[in-house]
Amino acid sequence: MLSQDRQTQIMAQIHANHSVSVLEASRVLGVSTETVRRDLVELERRGLLRRVHGGAVSLTPPPVPEQPxxxxxxxxxxxxxxxxxxxxxxxxxxxxxxxxxxxxxxxxxxxxxxxxxxxxxxxxxxxxxxxxxxxxxxxxxxxxxxxxxxxxxxxxxxxxxxxxxxxxxxxxxxxxxxxxxxxxxxxxxxxxxxxxxxxxxxxxxxxxxxxxxxxxxxxxxxxxxxxxxxxxxxxxxxxxxxxxxxxxxxxxxxxxxxxx
The missing domain is CATH 3.40.50.1360 (Rossmann fold)
Known part of the structure; x- marks a missing residue:
C-alpha cells in the first residue's frame, strides 16, 4: 500500500473517532508499527494531527453532545x-x-x-x-x-x-x-x-x-x-x-x- 493511501486511511480514522492508535492502524493497514509511526510523523509535520503516546489525536476537539x-x-x-x-x-x-x-x-x-x-x-x-x-x-x-x-x-x-x-x-x-x-x-x-x-x-x-x-x-x-x-x-x-x-x-x- 502506498504511503499516500495509508495516510488517507489514517486521517479518515482521525476524522471519525478523533484519535488513532499505532497498534490499531498497524492491524487495519497490514503494515508494521514503525511504518505507521513514520506516517504519523509526516502527517504531524503537515499540520494534520498531533502525535501522543501510542498514536495520534485530532487537532479539532470532538463535538460536545447536546444537552436535553x-x-x-x-x-x-x-x-x-x-x-x-x-x-x-x-x-x-x-x-x-x-x-x-x-x-x-x-x-x-x-x-x-x-x-x-x-x-x-x-x-x-x-x-x-x-x-x-x-x-x-x-x-x-x-x-x-x-x-x-x-x-x-x-x-x-x-x-x-x-x-x-x-x-x-x-x-x-x-x-x-x-x-x-x-x-x-x-x-x-x-x-x-x-x-x-x-x-x-x-x-x-x-x-x-x-x-x-x-x-x-x-x-x-x-x-x-x-x-x-x-x-x-x-x-x-x-x-x-x-x-x-x-x-x-x-x-x-x-x-x-x-x-x-
Missing part, C-alpha cells in the same frame, strides 16, 4: 434572554414569521408574545405555548412526530407542511457555528427542517449564544451565504466574525460598555 431540553433551559439563560429581545427588534413587517425550536427561540417568542399581530409558524410546542399569552398573533403549529425529551415536531410530514409557506423572516436555531463548517446541528431532522425553511424565506436570522461559536455538530444546516443575520449576546471570535463578514452576514449583538 430540560438542562438547556437554564444554560446561558441570561444570554438567551438578551438574544430574544435583540431578535424581536428585527421584526418590522408583521406578516409571516417562522420561529424555530430551541430555548433561545422560546425567549424570542416570549419577547413578542404581547405585541406581534402577524402570523407565526413553528414546529415548537414551547414557542406556540409562549405565543398563547396573546390573542393577537395567529399561530400555526406544524404537524409531525415529537422527539423523545424534546417538545418539538419534525419528520417528513413537518417538512412537507413547512414547504408550503413563504416566510418574510425566519428565525433559525443551531447546535454549533464555525467559520469553516457554517451552521450545524446535532439532529439531522432538525437540520433538514431548518434548510426547508431557509429555502422559502426572504431573510434568515440565526439565533445563537456565544457558547456555540467554534462548535461543529455533525449535521450541516447551511453555509454563511444563506444567513442574513446572526443574533448573539457578545462579539464572536475573530475567525467566525471574519467568515461572516466575507459572506455579507450581519452580526447583531449588544454594544460593549465603555469604561470610565
Amino acid at each position: 431540553h430540560t438542562a438547556r433551559v437554564t444554560t446561558n439563560a441570561a444570554a438567551k434572554r438578551t438574544i430574544g429581545m435583540l431578535a424581536a427588534q428585527l421584526i418590522t413587517v408583521e406578516r409571516i414569521l417562522f420561529i424555530d425550536a430551541g430555548t433561545t427561540a422560546q425567549q424570542l417568542a416570549r419577547a413578542i408574545s404581547r405585541s406581534y399581530t402577524g402570523t407565526v409558524i413553528t414546529a415548537s410546542l414551547l414557542v406556540a405555548t409562549e405565543l398563547m399569552r396573546s390573542d393577537r398573533a395567529k399561530v400555526l403549529v406544524a404537524p409531525g412526530m415529537i422527539q423523545p425529551h424534546e417538545p418539538t415536531l419534525c419528520g417528513s410530514v413537518t417538512n412537507e407542511f413547512l414547504h408550503r409557506y413563504h416566510y418574510d423572516l425566519a428565525f433559525i436555531s443551531c447546535s454549533g457555528m464555525s467559520a469553516d463548517a457554517g451552521v450545524t446541528d446535532y439532529q439531522l431532522d432538525y437540520a433538514t427542517l431548518s434548510r426547508t425553511v431557509i429555502d422559502n424565506a426572504d431573510r434568515s436570522v440565526l439565533l445563537a449564544d456565544s457558547s456555540k461559536d467554534g462548535r461543529v455538530a455533525h449535521a450541516v444546516v447551511c453555509g454563511w451565504d444563506r444567513v442574513s443575520d446572526v443574533v448573539t449576546e457578545r462579539e464572536l471570535s475573530d475567525e467566525t466574525a471574519n467568515a461572516l463578514a466575507a459572506a455579507g452576514t450581519h452580526v447583531v449583538c449588544p454594544r460593549p460598555r465603555r469604561g470610565r
